[in-house]
Amino acid sequence: MSSNNFKQELFTQFARVGKAMSNGNRLELLEFIAQGERSVDELAKISGLSVANTSQHLQQLRLAGLINCNKRGLKVFYHISGDDVIDLFNSLRNVAERHLSDVQQLISTYLTVKDDLEPIPATELLDRARDGLVTVLDVRPSEEYQSGHVPGAINIPLSQLEKHLGSLDKAHDIVAYCRGPHCVLAFDAVEKLRDKGFTAHRLEDGFPEWKSAGLPVE
Amino acid sequence: MSSNNFKQELFTQFARVGKAMSNGNRLELLEFIAQGERSVDELAKISGLSVANTSQHLQQLRLAGLINCNKRGLKVFYHISGDDVIDLFNSLRNVAERHLSDVQQLISTYLTVKDDLEPIPATELLDRARDGLVTVLDVRPSEEYQSGHVPGAINIPLSQLEKHLGSLDKAHDIVAYCRGPHCVLAFDAVEKLRDKGFTAHRLEDGFPEWKSAGLPVE
DNA sequence: CAACTATTCAATTAATCTATTGAATACAAT
């Protein structure tokens, strides 16, 4: 029966996408790329893989339709091939968090210590920001900030937070955000700010989620 | 830096889910299970795999948190471990359909040939059914029919269609539906019915779409 | 208790995947 054949072919194709997401390094690369366009050497540096190895993983992601590239000057830049890929990634993470006990354990041992740092939802943030009550703080590296950020947010990468503490107003609440729910940058920032006497909160989710929720972007 | 370690650990765990979905047979099994609880031998039969092989694939899906099982009597029944898994599956299919040219080609070559079997939209069907002009035919297996179907539809699984041809009225148009846009059951049914001289159409989309569109269900 | 059934486990082989290495390409800068 040829329809059976068709169905199997189809599933085999779907499996290509699964296979692309079956390796931790590739998922990490994908997450970096989801934050904005990245060149191969950047990705190699961030992920700690060799350039050749990074390149190969990128090919696989590309052949599975998850990312695309374009060359500008000497460098090849990779970007996510669509918002549906971000949805897929989030679904995957969601399933892993809910159903894999190892993940639950990992998160609870690493993050609960820090998670008294109550997050605040995005809608509330917009209200408070409009009223001039909060300082929105983007703690990601400045390249990421430049390729898109929450409106009105100021950028102080975590590594430079200490230096710039003076430029922050203690009268305002501070809301810090970074790359996503498991990015520890914002956790660390809020911890440090509170140590110094600021009123600081962590934004629930990070910039990719903000963007894909259709919220305004600068 | 230990947070890097944590992140890598986390991605490695996420990759387990991807790995579970990196094989066509497993995806097929997952889809069958998503339609309702299934025993191992049922799944082996439908998928055409050996029982031992099926069992092993099921273990992998289970260890990735996608399915769960419970034993009743002699048999072990597997079921989807949550709606989030269905979301994940749909995201995966969605990405594959949009970004893999092989999938687009497969769908267009296999389905367009048959797609002269013009589909009819749901709203029109309801009108025609109310006027008693059409026979609505559910060609899914009877368990699926029993757990919910289009109002007034009669159930003849595709495998038994030949036998029950006599019970169908040639004076009425027949509209067949199954599980969804890529389910070939309805295609095959319409093809067979037309061969036998019936006026048959395919319902655009399947029962899951019908239900989630908020249309009435019996 | 013995025979049977449905499922899982264990061992094997062939195929595939990952990371590493070093060379090849493509292009920009000089």
Added chain:
DNA sequence: ATTGTATTCAATAGATTAATTGAATAGTTG
């Protein structure tokens, strides 16, 4: 044209995966 840089390609070895086979297990039935 030559040099230098960013990326990709190709070949390799070790690890992992899929399917097959046959045996083991758990539980039901007679």
